Amino acid sequence: MESVGSIILYFIVALSMIVFSVMAVTTRKILRAATYLLFTLFGTAVVYFMLDYEFLGAVQIAVYAGGIVVLFVFAILLTSRPGDNTERLTSKSRMLGGVAAVITLIVACYSLVSRCALAFAQKPEMETPDMQQIGATLMGTGAGQYLLPFEAVSVLLLACIIGGVVVARKR
Amino acid sequence: MEITAVYYLIPALIMFCCGVYGFITRKNMIAMLISLELMLNAVDINFVVFNRFLYPEQMEGMFFTLFAIAIAAAETALAIAIIINIFRAAKNIDVRSLNEMKF
Numbered sequence: 458m459e460s461v462g463s464i465i466l467y468f469i470v471a472l473s474m475i476v477f478s479v480m481a482v483t484t485r486k487i488l489r490a491a492t493y494l495l496f497t498l499f500g501t502a503v504v505y506f507m508l509d510y511e512f513l514g515a516v517q518i519a520v521y522a523g524g525i526v527v528l529f530v531f532a533i534l535l536t537s538r539p540g541d542n543t544e545r546l547t548s549k550s551r552m553l554g555g556v557a558a559v560i561t562l563i564v565a566c567y568s569l570v571s572r573c574a575l576a577f578a579q580k581p582e583m584e585t586p587d588m589q590q591i592g593a594t595l596m597g598t599g600a601g602q603y604l605l606p607f608e609a610v611s612v613l614l615l616a617c618i619i620g621g622v623v624v625a626r627k628r
Numbered sequence: 629m630e631i632t633a634v635y636y637l638i639p640a641l642i643m644f645c646c647g648v649y650g651f652i653t654r655k656n657m658i659a660m661l662i663s664l665e666l667m668l669n670a671v672d673i674n675f676v677v678f679n680r681f682l683y684p685e686q687m688e689g690m691f692f693t694l695f696a697i698a699i700a701a702a703e704t705a706l707a708i709a710i711i712i713n714i715f716r717a718a719k720n721i722d723v724r725s726l727n728e729m730k731f
Binding site: 459463464467471474475478479481482483487490491494497498501504505508509510513516517520521524525528529532533535536537543544546550551553554555557558559561562565566569575576577578579580581582583586590591594595601603606610613614617620621624625 | 629630631632633634635636637638639641642643644645646647648649650651652653654655656658659661662663665666669672673676677680681682684685686687688690691693694695697698699700701702704705706708709710711712713715721
């Protein structure tokens with residue numbers, strides 16, 4: 458049984474995530490789309506906190522909300538004048554997008570309903586993974602530990618830095 | 629009232645469908661990238677929810693989400709570098725009008 462406060466918090470977060478993600482893909486001002494994306498990412502971080510993954514919530518805020526959205530805002534300001542509206546959608550492309558979204562919704566709902574027992578699983582007790590445990594898992598080489606992907610991500614980030622400089626430099 | 633797994637899966641599903649809709653209807657490349665981020669984010673929520681509700685003693689879903697966030701950051705940075713480069717060459721970033729590979 459959850460406390461009343463956490464239920465209220467859940468409904469606020471779920472509703473704002475839904476509303477802001479709908480607005481992020483329908484608004485005609487691109488800078489506003491980035492702002493609504495930021496709110497959605499904050500809602501996701503709150504979901505991580507509610508599920509007791511505090512480290513993950515902190516990473517979500519620091520990397521997504523702090524890094525990626527700032528990158529988006531800079532790119533938008535570099536490539537378009539603020540206040541520009543995107544052109545109105547044709548009904549054909551809107552219908553195409555709506556059909557694709559509804560098909561996705563139906564397929565996902567079907568798989569959700571066909572595994573009803575899993576979907577209504579109760580939240581089991583869990584201790585929040587502490588930093589020592591997370592660090593040992595990231596740096597270990599045993600079963601269920603992630604040293605190799607960790608190093609692969611470091612190489613990927615290096616390649617990304619070099620690639621970014623090479624692609625965006627002035628010729 | 630008990631908040632079960634499906635209460636977290638439904639908002640994530642709606643977020644994913646918004647991402648699909650936006651990715652198809654948007655013409656601006658940065659707006660398409662924003663829709664892509666929405667989809668990635670919805671999948672991250674699913675990983676975490678299944679980890680928390682079905683296998684709480686393991687941490688696979690959490691670490692998969694961590695790596696997914698790192699890779700999404702790298703991918704966004706590189707995509708924005710490419711978009712700015714295209715803007716410099718073609719003076720716009722509308723996917724409908726970009727039909728040449730070389731300028």
